[in-house]
Amino acid sequence: MTTASSSVPHLLSGMEATLGTNMLTKIQSSKILLVGAGGIGCELLKNLALTGFRHVQVIDLDTIDVSNLNRQLLFRSQHVGMPKCTVACQVATQMVQDPSLVSYTAHHGNVCDNDTFNVQFVQQFDLTLNALDNVVARRRVNRLCLAAGVPLIEAGTTGYLGQVNVIDKESDVACYECQTQETQKVYPICTIRSTPSMPVHTIVWAKELYKLLFGDKVEESMLFEDTTAPDAEPSTYMSAVLSFRRARAARDSDVVRTAAGEVVTKLFVDEIQKQLDMGRYKTARKTPAVLPTSVIVDATTTVPPTAKPSYRTTDLWTPTECVAEFIACLENAATAATVLPSFDKDDTLAMRLVTASSNLRSFVFEIEPLQSFYSAKGIAGNIIPAIATTNAIAAGLQILQAFQVLRAQLETGTKSAGKLGEYCSYINCLRNSTRNGLFLTASNLEKPNPRCFVCRNATVPLALNVNNWTLQDLLQKLIKKDLGFEEPTITLDGDIVWEEGSDADSEAFAVNLPKLLPQLPCGGIQHGTVLRIEDFSQDLTVDVAVTHQTVWERGDEEDDDDDTYQYVLKGSKPTASALHVPSNGALNNGVGTKVEEAEDDDDIVVVMAADAKGKRNRETNGDGPVNKRQKMSILEADVIEIS
Numbered sequence: 001m002t003t004a005s006s007s008v009p010h011l012l013s014g015m016e017a018t019l020g021t022n023m024l025t026k027i028q029s030s031k032i033l034l035v036g037a038g039g040i041g042c043e044l045l046k047n048l049a050l051t052g053f054r055h056v057q058v059i060d061l062d063t064i065d066v067s068n069l070n071r072q073l074l075f076r077s078q079h080v081g082m083p084k085c086t087v088a089c090q091v092a093t094q095m096v097q098d099p100s101l102v103s104y105t106a107h108h109g110n111v112c113d114n115d116t117f118n119v120q121f122v123q124q125f126d127l128t129l130n131a132l133d134n135v136v137a138r139r140r141v142n143r144l145c146l147a148a149g150v151p152l153i154e155a156g157t158t159g160y161l162g163q164v165n166v167i168d169k170e171s172d173v174a175c176y177e178c179q180t181q182e183t184q185k186v187y188p189i190c191t192i193r194s195t196p197s198m199p200v201h202t203i204v205w206a207k208e209l210y211k212l213l214f215g216d217k218v219e220e221s222m223l224f225e226d227t228t229a230p231d232a233e234p235s236t237y238m239s240a241v242l243s244f245r246r247a248r249a250a251r252d253s254d255v256v257r258t259a260a261g262e263v264v265t266k267l268f269v270d271e272i273q274k275q276l277d278m279g280r281y282k283t284a285r286k287t288p289a290v291l292p293t294s295v296i297v298d299a300t301t302t303v304p305p306t307a308k309p310s311y312r313t314t315d316l317w318t319p320t321e322c323v324a325e326f327i328a329c330l331e332n333a334a335t336a337a338t339v340l341p342s343f344d345k346d347d348t349l350a351m352r353l354v355t356a357s358s359n360l361r362s363f364v365f366e367i368e369p370l371q372s373f374y375s376a377k378g379i380a381g382n383i384i385p386a387i388a389t390t391n392a393i394a395a396g397l398q399i400l401q402a403f404q405v406l407r408a409q410l411e412t413g414t415k416s417a418g419k420l421g422e423y424c425s426y427i428n429c430l431r432n433s434t435r436n437g438l439f440l441t442a443s444n445l446e447k448p449n450p451r452c453f454v455c456r457n458a459t460v461p462l463a464l465n466v467n468n469w470t471l472q473d474l475l476q477k478l479i480k481k482d483l484g485f486e487e488p489t490i491t492l493d494g495d496i497v498w499e500e501g502s503d504a505d506s507e508a509f510a511v512n513l514p515k516l517l518p519q520l521p522c523g524g525i526q527h528g529t530v531l532r533i534e535d536f537s538q539d540l541t542v543d544v545a546v547t548h549q550t551v552w553e554r555g556d557e558e559d560d561d562d563d564t565y566q567y568v569l570k571g572s573k574p575t576a577s578a579l580h581v582p583s584n585g586a587l588n589n590g591v592g593t594k595v596e597e598a599e600d601d602d603d604i605v606v607v608m609a610a611d612a613k614g615k616r617n618r619e620t621n622g623d624g625p626v627n628k629r630q631k632m633s634i635l636e637a638d639v640i641e642i643s
């Protein structure tokens with residue numbers, strides 16, 4: 001077997017000269033877990049391969065979409081439809097000097113699947129690297145690594161901003177969830193083209209559809225499918241789109257109308273069916289259902305599109321009305337003097353089309369709530385560009401931090417070296433240089449938040465109106481959604497009132513689900529109750545101290561209109577202004593890069609934040625210094641990268 005110190009010249013001789021033979025041997029023998037094989041993950045796996053790592057296991061739940069090809073460098077068009085992790089491992093293996101020496105193993109699955117990816121699984125690794133795009137998965141890996149005693153290197157990017165952070169339970173440094181009590185909400189965003197799960201995903205998709213239908217160059221839309229290439233995949237919708245574009249150019253209203261109906265059928269029926277047939281949603285949490293043909297028939301017969309009644313901008317359209325509106329937009333565009341070639345949220349035709357088509361997509365993917373013209377406009381304005389190169393920089397920085405972790409392990413002889421604060425840094429990648437001319441800044445890893453229930457076992461204060469909540473509500477709205485428990489067992493005064501998981505007898509406790517909190521056994525949940533929630537799948541226990549509260553101050557509410565399910569977790573929420581003013585006092589308003597300004601970029605990122613009232617705000621500044629909250633927000637952001 002070739003060793004680091006072999007006299008045979010090898011591609012890693014530079015590494016050996018720089019880091020030393022011991023470090024190269026350590027790199028070659030370390031077991032690495034990489035979670036995510038998308039934008040950052042591809043860069044990272046390539047880096048791992050080229051810097052000598054031999055034992056890497058990659059988890060990713062997704063398959064390769066044509067939209068990934070422009071930036072996920074390990075994938076080519078022949079890989080479309082194949083699992084990302086499998087292809088990534090195969091291609092990375094071919095990059096090394098001697099593939100027989102490496103073992104890059106793919107796990108096509110969801111890291112939240114506790115049967116496969118549990119604490120025992122993670123324990124086998126020396127180091128975990130995250131390359132994820134959503135908070136739920138990041139939270140999961142954070143908890144697994146803390147429980148398994150395995151250091152974790154996190155990375156996130158938003159536009160020109162990137163961050164890399166190192167987490168290690170033994171090292172007295174902050175974990176990923178240490179800062180969530182700041183209550184900055186960054187809404188997770190997933191895949192636009194294939195697995196939308198939030199309204200914002202479908203709105204971004206609809207804007208690309210606008211470009212496909214009206215853009216000066218059809219190929220510039222991220223939904224464009226090239227059917228002319230010799231080995232091109234057949235497209236379900238491109239011919240309908242092109243016939244619409246031709247008919248509009250010829251101002252042929254009859255053909256426009258037929259083509260518009262065709263576009264609807266192809267996009268919301270045929271394309272969805274094609275994806276289903278390809279097994280695209282096998283590992284997805286939700287499976288889409290094609291738009292019922294009756295909706296299209298109703299829209300084109302009983303509700304003549306051109307005769308759609310007027311509406312208020314706050315109205316919600318039914319699917320039938322959306323189809324009618326979509327077709328009407330296309331018809332109007334055929335007769336209009338001019339139609340903007342690129343989306344503008346202030347253009348009524350553009351917003352009508354985007355509202356109608358995004359709602360149809362949301363309907364197909366069962367995404368709620370559907371959006372009014374008005375609310376869709378609000379979401380459509382929150383778009384900032386993502387820069388693929390930032391992913392490469394972040395992945396490079398992760399590798400440098402990985403070297404530091406391994407060096408610490410080498411020198412201390414332990415896996416969770418307990419001293420990573422001395423070896424590693426929190427690195428920010430900035431758009432504009434600091435006063436000292438730096439585009440990358442390194443600072444000490446942060447200290448743990450003593451109030452963090454994940455890494456510091458802190459008791460979580462919770463205020464809510466106990467008389468409005470059932471156990472079911474508590475589980476779904478709070479324990480699982482906000483606290484991230486997967487398989488919670490709840491005890492009151494030492495007695496179990498709810499349990500779930502593989503060995504749990506959930507049925508026995510199902511009777512408690514519809515009960516209001518005070519009616520639960522063991523005295524119920526009242527003002528002053530401390531309930532214990534345990535999750536064996538994450539090796540996590542938290543005590544929740546309940547305060548009964550009926551009066552809510554402005555800023556406490558999750559929803560202005562209804563206080564039934566209001567609650568405040570972990571203390572008061574900061575005000576909106578506190579969330580968005582960086583430490584230097586400058587207002588965090590520099591993001592204002594609309595998609596129009598981003599058209600040269602390959603990728604588009606959408607980051608949404610909520611202020612204290614749950615309203616969405618623009619998030620993260622592409623220009624200024626990055627403060628702590630911004631740090632968190634990027635790592636908490638889901639990145640939409642579409643092409």
Ligand SMILES: Nc1ncnc2c1ncn2[C@@H]1O[C@H](COP(=O)(O)OP(=O)(O)OP(=O)(O)O)[C@@H](O)[C@H]1O
Pocket residue numbers: 035036037038039040041059060061062065067068084109110111112131132133134137190191192193639640641642643
């Ligand atoms: N729970 C999870 N388990 C495993 N892999 C995950 C999980 N959540 C996200 N991922 C993976 O993390 C990767 C994140 O990569 P990236 O941010 O580039 O997103 P992407 O899905 O490739 O891009 P796009 O959304 O534009 O298609 C994706 O490949 C995604 O499949």
Ligand SMILES: [Zn+2]
Pocket residue numbers: 174175176177178179448449452453454455456
């Ligand atoms: Zn923590």
